[in-house]
Amino acid sequence: MPLSLNYLAKRLLWSMLVVVGVAVLSYLIIVLSPGDPAVKWAGNPRGANASLAIELARKELGLQDPIYVQVPRFVVNVLTGNLGLSIFYKQPVFPVITSNLTSTLELLLITYLIAIPTGVLLGYFSAVRRGSRVDDFIQQLGVLLANTPTFWLGSALFLVLVTHEIPSSGRVDYVLAIETGFQSITGFYLLDSLVQGNLRVFLDVLVRLLPPALAISVYPMGLMIRVVRTLVTEVLLEDYIRVSVALGVKKRRILWTFTLRAVMPGVIQLSGIAFAYSLVDAMVVESVVFGRPGLGRLLIDALNSSDFRIAIGLIVVVTVFYLVVNTLADVVQALTDPRVRL
């Protein structure tokens, strides 16, 4: 068994410590910086009793307690998933976060469906035909993609599509959604529209997802091309590949089965690392260029309004998600690569 329970337990413990550390640091940074959340919680009171309202709000938020009391209490609330109501939106914190998280994740899912297979295939062909013009071209393309500013590409794509009246903004055409009775259940519009058998909405959602996904996919795609090329080149020079060739194993089998299996763990590992970068890219491009809801806008609004509950809840959720993705990447690597034992 390449996986031990001991490793998983340790990993879980470390992950929890990371989450606690992130929560404590975020709380200290946000609460100790200027901007009194109590003013917002009290509703920006204007009348003669404004000071009274702010004082009561401070008590309700527990901000009048010493910081050494506030921090552990907040951490316990985070770990028990009890962050209460958002100071700004006056709605429960986690539903607000998840409704935006699903939008960003749906976008990232399509991004990775574009970036990973394309990047792997191009990198693979580049390695197989190394030294050729095709190899040169793919390598240059990899460098170009990995260094293209996502924001610029998103804006350029948007302008081109708008000129040709192709829908690219927002998550769905409202009129279409209303007329066809589309209802979001999970927050993943592609899934929801498929479950409801609403193909028109499905296609509309997909068409609107593709431009931002394409823009975000360039970095992981470029990275993947370069890394996969290196990995495949190394694998092709391994002794067992030479032996296989000598033994007369079919070329197709060597290239598609042996080689691809050998580079897969590296691809999985790289995908986990690139995820964090893509998340940041998505947070910028989705709202500013394509007018989509998502985590980026939510975080900026939360910080601007000193809504520490949303801001920290969001940071913790993203941290947990990142830890889960990377743990999964390690686990899958251990399961697919016999050299790795966890």
Next chain:
Amino acid sequence: MNRRLTLALVVLALVVGLTVFTWMRQLGEPGERLRVVVYAYNDVITGIDPSLEDDTGLVVLGVVYEPLLYYNPVTGIFKPALALSWSSNGDGTEWVFKLRENVVFHDGTKFNATAVKVSVERAMNIYRETGRGLGYVWDSVEEVVVVDEYTVKFKLFYPQRLDIMASACYAGYVFSPSVLERSGANSYTDRKLEEWFNLGNAAGTGPYMLESYSSESEVRLRKFERWWGWSEVNNPRAPDVVIVKILTEPQAQYNSLLSGVIDIATSVPRANIPNLISRGFRTYNLTTYHNYLLFFNVKRHPTSLEDFRKAVLHTIDLDEAVSVAMGGYALKGSGVLPHGFPGFVEGLTYKPNLTWAREYLMSSGVETPVRIQLLYQVDYEETRKFAELVQSRLRSLGVEVELYPATWTQLKDIARSVWEDPEDTPHIIIADWWPTMASPYDYLYAMFHSESKEWNFAGYENPAFDELIEEAYELEGSDYEHAMQLYREAQQEIFDKAVAINLWDEVKPFIYSKRIYIPPEAMNPLYMYVIRFEVVSVEGT
């Protein structure tokens, strides 16, 4: 083998393709054609409690709920909303409102005098007990009496223009008393009721009812067919569905407008407006009561010196400020109150004159070079541009301005510290204001009364000024013109002492698509983002 596999794949692709084609054709014929308007709003919704919401929630509340009256401060004309007629006794201490009959709330319950009593008392009592909300608009109210099912009487502590207060949208909306049972709250002041509203529940009488609510992304409103006013507005092309889409980035609004996702934009980069017009989009420029003010910290040297403040003000050219910071979408400010607002005074503006500025600087005794700080809101592009302009112009006077950008909550926190720690509060603060109610008291009390420690960013204390505006406020009920005169005197005082100036009143350009028509009566300068969608016309989709 391979040939068979290829054949099977081709057949499978044909079957799937045909199925999808048929499916799409079926879905291609929607059951109903709706008039949908997508209205892009440039802020998130901070709550939809009709009694307590004090901020952006008004954009939703304004179409879901109704007050007793509507008031146009420009014309001074009242329009019946839920009250058909109203009158007061001789000294303005008792007001009687005759209510509309046959009005129903969105939940089907009947509107009556009890609903008015419950709604007013909720806003009033929560404010009196906790200071929360804007229930101070009912400050003068001693008792709300249900005379009969459709008559309600207000007994006041002191004379007051209650017709103006009754037209306040903040704290003035009427909700169905049935919300108590539906929310499971123990009383109307129970926090549970507030949470219930803010979770996306509503029970108003307005032309649109709340269908779904997501404060950070979108709010969906559907036409309320049983609204009493449809026969009066006679607009068969009113939207069936209104979607308030939250798009806080101007660039995102611009992009969404271009791609047809939204119909009405409230905030696009001003430089892009000509491009939109050339593409066939329409504009509506609304002169609003949203104004931007410059406050001096009067408790800290050198802005504690009146002559130094005047030197600064004579260096700033407000025409230039309107052009540079607002791209021309503003009216040059005067006094404290915005143009057209009751009590507005024309001509209370410092003329740009560097010679006078130098004379004032000399008489202030402040030696140059001197360094001062200016605090402004970082996410308002206009305040950033204005701050940079001030920095550049004051350099010619030998005054170095250190810019201090902050988010809104940070700015508020830093600015109000003028009362506790004036030496650590910047010398100049740029902030904006919009009215809660159509009374100058709303501006003058909040920003200059010595008891208003939360919003008096200048740290200004003057008992004579306090008395003056309090007297004016009480006179509003019995001698309105005299009250306005006192408000004008109060502004003169602020101007003479150079405590603060109104920089500009915003002109808000609404950009909208050709398939929409927004008549002037749809807009309200008092609550600029509230559009009366019942009078907006939409072409069928």
